Amino acid sequence: MMNDFNSSISNSVSSTPNAKWASIGSIFREEGHIYSLAAAGNMLYTGSECNSVRVWKNMKAFSGFKSTSGMVKAIVLLNGKIFTGHQDGKIRVWTLFDDKPTRLGYLPKTKHLLLKSLSPKSYVKVKRNRNVPWIKHYDAVSCMSVDEYHGLLYSGSWDKTLKIWRISDSKCLESVAAHDDAVNSVMAAPGEMVFTGSADGTLKAWRREFVGRRTEHFLEGVLMNQEHAVTAVAGVGGGGAVYAGSSDGLVRFWEVGKRMVACGGVLRGHKVAVLCLVAVGRLVMSGSADKSICVWRRGSGGVHECVAVLRGHGGPVKCLAAEEEGRRRWIVYSGSLDKSVKVWRVSE
Template identity: 60%
Template sequence: MKFGNFFSDNSDLKIDDDGDFPTPTSDESPPIFSPWNQTYPFLKSPCFSEFQNGFVLHRNNINDNNKNNNSLIGSLVREEGHVYSLATAGELLYTGSDSKNIRVWKNLKEFTGFKSSSGLVKAIIISGEKIFTGHQDGKIRVWKGAPKNPSGSHRRAGTLPAMRDVLRSSMNPQNYFVVGRNRSLLWFKHADAVSCLCLSEDKTLLYSSSWDKTLKVWRISDSKCLESLTVHDDAVNAVVATSDGLVITGSADGTAKVWRRQHEEENDATKHILDQTLLKQDSAVTAVAVNAAGTVVYCGSSDGLVNFWEREKRLTYGGALKGHNLAVLCLAAAGNSIVLSGGADKTICVWRRDGPFHTCVSVLTGHTGPVKCLAVEEDRRCPDKQGSRRWIAYSGSLDRSVKVWGVSDGVGG
């Protein structure tokens, strides 16, 4: 199964090669719904929201990006592979691609880089001086930066799980589980691609989701795997943690689930239990994001929709944002009032939340391939003169580029 229309060089790429929607090639690889051949004739306007009682058409300002103070700042291009992952740390931007390289950018210029031995880089997360990267080969690699070194060099600091835990557990048959007819694996190892990484609010835990249908919980201090949960019936595409101990997962099985973290003081263990199932649908859940306060959860799907839930005591369905005519591939929240969605249609929608309503204030265009990943940080160097908060948004694409955008929440305007 191939497609080539989304790429500027008209290259044919297999879906399972680009890391989005794997085609099962073995007993270990789960089947995924492919959104690439779907069309949505009802999407006549790129900016309206669907609520339980029907459709609400919002004001459309997308043709005047300058009026909304949302504009392109620059592009980062290095012809070495499609960009699958992004992460920011202060003035540094980390990008991962199918070249297996992790590039580090500073002030819109290439600063340094480092390379893994195998597996395209599907996820990057940063905790202090440690950089965690999740890969197509199912491995999580740990890197350590040297902030005082002018060259910005990084060194390999290990993998998850740590080698000592592998050696200690390998002699006990009870530590293995069957992943194929002729294959078994230690329970704390991922059996398929690592699709997403995120940190707990207190930065003590790392969560890793995988196409092997599991969510694994790692203690950062000693690289120990505390828990492994089979959370879905198909590949897990996204995971995000909230400020009050909730973890939301989204899967190719069409569901989004909420898991509640419980701390067991007797043995200093961590346990996660299913708290709520948010979504059950035919379309794959491809991305998940939560606003800064943890009061709104967004789930992007392969049908082009962004469903959202608002939280009081529990998460209650709020509606669906319709801004894309192909799959939503990534989401990023900026503060409490802005969320960005990137799609296979090569666009980025900027949504502003005002109470229960969302307005699409801009559609950012310029990529020539699907927008695969997003990262956002507050722009403290250039405050908006009208009193709005300013954000710097980074978008990585399968056109091999990263674009940098200035985005305003428009509250003061």
């Protein structure tokens, strides 16, 4: 069901079509809370607690993928493929073939998993009485990020690992014991850096190197170590800055140079947990358990200004995605635990 959304919004937000920050629509899903979403062109993909991915075209119900892998916690897109991370630790790969949903397979592929299963050296201990092949997540896949230039997919999990997949042949190239608790967010930045945030309160920077066709990731530094969980990570295009949201309601950012990361400052817009972030152009948006979205504009010298607060959700804002609409103008989608996706037009 789709309907125009014109309920209460903050004074910072205008509902006129040509405003810099405007609410332009809302989509309601009866199936359950929205935990993940991704956008490309006029297509929107939403994941919920009911195992399925719903596909929307021009904000109208279009198609969908149904699985038995549990809650859809992450969705990323690349070259016509849709990757979904699930509660049961599986990564599923889909495509729309002639506008019909088609499942292409899993990560890892069954044949790769069987080959690894034959070698005792391929097993790692995950619990007191349980060993699994290292190429497989054994707990929920909580986050994913795509390095389009190198054709890599990064997946983070509640099993505390970061896994790196080569998209061309679906092979798991590496598994990194990244954190002491669940990996909540991962971002592959342009260049050679990857950032991970965890429930252990740390934000880590990793440096990627290639050894032949394989990858090796080395810990470049721990950018933050606190008692509050790091819940979301996002970056400015070109690798200029990285942002991390945490359960204390703060967004911290770092300036990223060539082989150097320096602390930039703190953005204070929420009083409860930040659950998601998205960065486009000079704008950074933070979604929170307080049901609002803060829009921050980055100025010269790393100075940030909160230019709008988007309100209207009836539950925590769990996920954000943005798609460029025109010069310095974007369509932003926000998914919430109120079972809705709201659509906003934002501009620098």
